[in-house]
Amino acid sequence: MAEYAVEIDEVSKMFKLYHENVKSLKEKVLFFRKRGYEEFWALKDVSVSVKPGETLGIIGANGSGKSTLLKCVTKILYPTSGKVVTNGSIAALLELGAGFQPDLTGRENVYLNASILGFSKKEVDKRFDEIVAFAELERFIDNHVRNYSSGMYIRLGFAIAINVDPDILIIDEVLAVGDEAFQRKCLERIEEIQESGKTIIFVTHNVEITKEICSYVVMLDHGSVVKEGRPREVVNYYHQVMETAEEGSERGDRRLEILGVALLNEAEEPTTVFHTGQPMKIRVAWRANEPVTDPVFGFSIDDYRGFTAYGTNTRLKGLDLGTLTGEGFVQFDLSSLPMLEGRYLVSAAIHSRDEQTIYHWLDRHVPFDMKSDVDDAGLLYVPTEIQVFR
Ligand SMILES: Nc1ncnc2c1ncn2[C@@H]1O[C@H](COP(=O)(O)OP(=O)(O)OP(=O)(O)O)[C@@H](O)[C@H]1O
Ligand SMILES: [Mg+2]
Incomplete structure (x- = not known):
């Protein structure tokens, strides 16, 4: 088995922020092809390694680069420099609705989504009922996903992601969208997934949850790792920086x-x-x-x-x-x-x-x-x- 399930090695990601404040037609013509942009580094030299079976938590303020980092791991984005190596199949639950076709039904999306993750129709057939049952969407599975509430989106996304049995499960925040009962059910399932030795990367603003489920936590600030280590220490630091009250103080x-x-x-x-x-x-x-x-x-x-x-x-x-x-x-x-x-x-x-x-x-x-x-x-x-x- 590879030593690491996920190796993030000095990853930086730059976005070009274009200036759209061109004033006149003349300027437009003059500056044609010279539209100015600013370099914005959403990630700066981030290195994190996750061993198989570990659960990594990523925390940090809005805009600190958490989702960008997950997108680099799932190869939705490519780093500007540095590299990411993954060992094993990945299922990701990224931002709301990512990965669903709104004009298809829930049923069709399950098949589509699972096929993207490498599953044959037969394999999905076997898992279909369990996916729908976990999502508690029996009544809605033949409706267009476009009509789903945000909670229903997440239920379906999570149900697919966990039932395709990936080696590496990546979850961005989304659990917070589900209602309390569903969140709890997801957390219980996450514990089972952990027990079966799978690797998880988990982004959340509910930093207390990371103390419960993560073996290691990384805190990002403006695209850089500012603290990493045991969940307790990193969450304490997070509370200091964010000036929020800490649980267990x-x-x-x-x-x-x-x-x-x-x-x-x-x-x-x-x-x-x-x-x-x-x-x-x-x-x-x-x-x-x-x-x-x-x-x-x-x-x-x-x-x-x-x-x-x-x-x-x-x-x-x-x-x-x-x-x-x-x-x-x-x-x-x-x-x-x-x-x-x-x-x-x-x-x-x-x-x-x-x-x-x-x-x-x-x-x-x-x-x-x-x-x-x-x-x-x-x-x-x-x-x-x-x-x-x-
Ligand atoms: N495609 C893009 N083009 C330009 N800038 C981007 C792009 N994607 C992200 N950014 C910027 O990169 C920074 C990091 O964004 P990111 O979504 O990774 O933050 P985050 O930590 O996930 O925040 P949140 O807690 O709000 O989800 C933000 O300033 C964001 O505006
Ligand atoms: Mg995000």
């Missing part, structure tokens, strides 16, 4: 310190998957590095967008903890989780009663997944009975 003077936060199921076992309607215990282990009087312990559960689903604390519940010394834990018993499927993050905090002093605050620190046995729509499960009068 902590603060506080630590006079009272959170030693750990455990999520426990009914049987008091640490768990990362909970089902709708199940209880959860959030156990916050603490240590008083000096005696602290009247602290307040709290937690919140946020979804991946940062919306707080629920939160409370010992003050709101009327508890007075007195003076804490030594070590112990505070346990929040949630009798029934109402959230439907999705990824959530638990924050835990210890602060003074007036919230002026933060002892220790772990922001969106412990992730967990909600699973649901019901197919109901929305964020929360609301027990509903239906009566029909006629």
Whole structure:
């Protein structure tokens, strides 16, 4: 097997930006053939190697060159200098709608797309039902793709890309277009693809996702690699540069310190998957590095967008903890989780009663997944009975 699945070697890409501000006919005639242009370097000496089985994340601000780099890997664009070597079959999910013929039906596009990726009609026949089922487009598969919503485009594109079983899967952002349930389904499938040893290159603005799925992350800025390495480090740097709040950050003077936060199921076992309607215990282990009087312990559960689903604390519940010394834990018993499927993050905090002093605050620190046995729509499960009068 080749050492690298993808080798990007000192790739630079220049675009010519033409000046269209010719003023008069005379000038037009005079400057005919001499239309001025400016060189714009969308990529400058980018080198990245991806080993088979690795998942590379590429992050960076708008216009930093991420899509241009992916296009060089998929050979939609050719570098101005440098080279890209790939080993293995590639399926790419690039910008919205790229690769679909709007005047063909979904069905026809599946065959067309897969044939471009090197699949015979027979092979597509075998996979067709699974592609359509994954895309959840059974009802629409014989409609013209022109009438698809952007989410439907992406569903179909992703379903094709993963079902043709490429050695290298390239995904540009697009997942963000799908709804939450579809995104989650895609991420689960990406995990399966990773487990089967395939190589993935993944561009996203949801940098927290790269921490979950990438083995290596590269950050681009104005066409150059400004940071690369372990996802955590690169994402931290990204947050510094972009001045966005970081998931998993902590603060506080630590006079009272959170030693750990455990999520426990009914049987008091640490768990990362909970089902709708199940209880959860959030156990916050603490240590008083000096005696602290009247602290307040709290937690919140946020979804991946940062919306707080629920939160409370010992003050709101009327508890007075007195003076804490030594070590112990505070346990929040949630009798029934109402959230439907999705990824959530638990924050835990210890602060003074007036919230002026933060002892220790772990922001969106412990992730967990909600699973649901019901197919109901929305964020929360609301027990509903239906009566029909006629
Ligand atoms: N065909 C082109 N001609 C001229 N300039 C281009 C072309 N394609 C991209 N660019 C420029 O190259 C730069 C990098 O674009 P690119 O699409 O790679 O950014 P990106 O990192 O994918 O951004 P985003 O986060 O918005 O998707 C941008 O300034 C863009 O305007
Ligand atoms: Mg882009």
